[in-house]
Amino acid sequence: NSLTSCQNDSAVTPLGADIILDLTDSKYSALKANNGYVVLSAQNVVVARTGTNTYVAVTLICSHEQKREITSRSGEFYCTAHGARFDNAGKGLNTEGKKGLTVYTTSLNGTTLTVKAA
Numbered sequence: 001n002s003l004t005s006c007q008n009d010s011a012v013t014p015l016g017a018d019i020i021l022d023l024t025d026s027k028y029s030a031l032k033a034n035n036g037y038v039v040l041s042a043q044n045v046v047v048a049r050t051g052t053n054t055y056v057a058v059t060l061i062c063s064h065e066q067k068r069e070i071t072s073r074s075g076e077f078y079c080t081a082h083g084a085r086f087d088n089a090g091k092g093l094n095t096e097g098k099k100g101l102t103v104y105t106t107s108l109n110g111t112t113l114t115v116k117a118a
Helices: 026-032
Strands: 019-022 037-040 045-051 054-059 070-073 076-079 106-109 112-115
Touching (some): 019 026, 026 037, 045 070
Antiparallel strands (some): 019 112, 037 045, 045 054, 070 076, 106 112
16 A cells, blocks of 8 residues: 655756846846845746845745745745745745745846856
C-alpha cells in the first residue's frame, strides 16, 4: 500500500532566456518604489523592489498547488490562492509555503534590470 503525493516539483520551468526590463518604461513604474512589484505573466515571473536598487525575481507559480498567483506583499511573497508566504530568498514562512519558491538572480546596470535565466 503506497501513498502518492500531490506535489509536482517540476511545475516551475526554467526561464528560456534572460528577461531585460528597462526601468524607465512606464509599464514597470511600480518598481520605482520600495515594495512595488510587477507580474510578468508571459514569463511566469514576479519582480519586486525590496530596497534602493535591490530587486528580487521569483516564479509566479506557487509551490503549494501550482497556482499562478504569487504577488509581493509587505516585504514578502504571497500566494493569493491559499495564503502561502515566502521570504525574499524563497524560503517558506508558513505550512502552505513549506516547499519554497524559485528565486531568479537579478542584476541592475543603470536603469536596466536583468532577470537571469540560469
